[in-house]
Amino acid sequence: xxxxxxxxxxxxxxxxxxxxxxxxxxxxxxxxxxxxxxxxxxxxxxxxxxxxxxxxxxxxxxxxxxxxxxxxxxxxxxxxxxxxxxxxxxxxxxxxxxxxxxxxxxxxxxxxxxxxxxxxxxxxxxxxxxxxxxxxxxxxxxxxxxxxxxxxxxxxxxxxxxxxxxxxxxxxxxxxxxxxxxx
Numbered sequence: 001x002x003x004x005x006x007x008x009x010x011x012x013x014x015x016x017x018x019x020x021x022x023x024x025x026x027x028x029x030x031x032x033x034x035x036x037x038x039x040x041x042x043x044x045x046x047x048x049x050x051x052x053x054x055x056x057x058x059x060x061x062x063x064x065x066x067x068x069x070x071x072x073x074x075x076x077x078x079x080x081x082x083x084x085x086x087x088x089x090x091x092x093x094x095x096x097x098x099x100x101x102x103x104x105x106x107x108x109x110x111x112x113x114x115x116x117x118x119x120x121x122x123x124x125x126x127x128x129x130x131x132x133x134x135x136x137x138x139x140x141x142x143x144x145x146x147x148x149x150x151x152x153x154x155x156x157x158x159x160x161x162x163x164x165x166x167x168x169x170x171x172x173x174x175x176x177x178x179x180x181x182x183x
Contacts, residue, residue, distance in 0.1 A: 017030045032064050040064060050119040067091045073109075077118040085112035085142075101134045109142045116150040130166055137164040144180070 030036045037060040048054050068090050075083040089108045096103035140162045147156040157180040158176025165172045 019154070028065075034137045037061075038157060053118065053120060056081075065094060075118070077120055079119065082118045083114050085109045085110065087111075102133075104135075104137045104140075106139045107137060108139075108143070109145075111144040111146075112142055113146045113148065114151055115148045117172060128169065130169055130171055134168075135164065135166040137162075144163060 008096045031040065041057050041060055045054075045056050049067050054076045055073045055074075056076060060070060061067050061173040062068035070088040070090060072087070073088045076083045089106070091105040091107075093105070139176055140160065142158070142160040145158045146158060147158060149155050159174040159176075159180060161180040163172075163174040
């Protein structure tokens with residue numbers, strides 16, 4: 001008995017679709033392994049924003065799909081590193097990105113150092129100031145931020161606790177800033 005050509009095409013299309021879904025699931029599972037986390041670190045470390053800002057990470061511990069710890073986090077510009085945090089605890093929802101949304105539930109940094117302000121590359125004056133993607137940071141907490149004299153003229157030790165919401169061209173920021181020490 002011979003099959004109808006449309007049935008054969010549908011069968012192979014179904015097999016191809018199922019294979020692609022299995023491959024996508026395998027990729028997602030792999031990303032949450034040590035080699036997958038190293039791959040993500042390489043991607044982060046190779047990215048540079050148009051402003052010249054670079055985010056660098058030494059390694060990732062935990063789930064890349066939720067709660068993780070970033071080790072040796074730093075921010076750099078074309079002149080070098082200006083912000084360094086040995087550890088940052090991040091809780092976020094990466095699949096929100098498919099809905100044009102960055103959803104960070106919490107970012108906690110026990111200790112960090114801001115050594116200078118970054119002279120980033122100028123942006124296009126006609127470009128919008130805020131990104132076209134919605135960004136929610138439920139809680140950003142830096143428990144100890146050492147600010148070097150290059151920033152304000154004197155050294156400072158600060159605490160920061162904030163919330164950030166960027167949507168529809170507007171930014172709402174709640175900020176609780178405390179000066180622990182200054183000389």
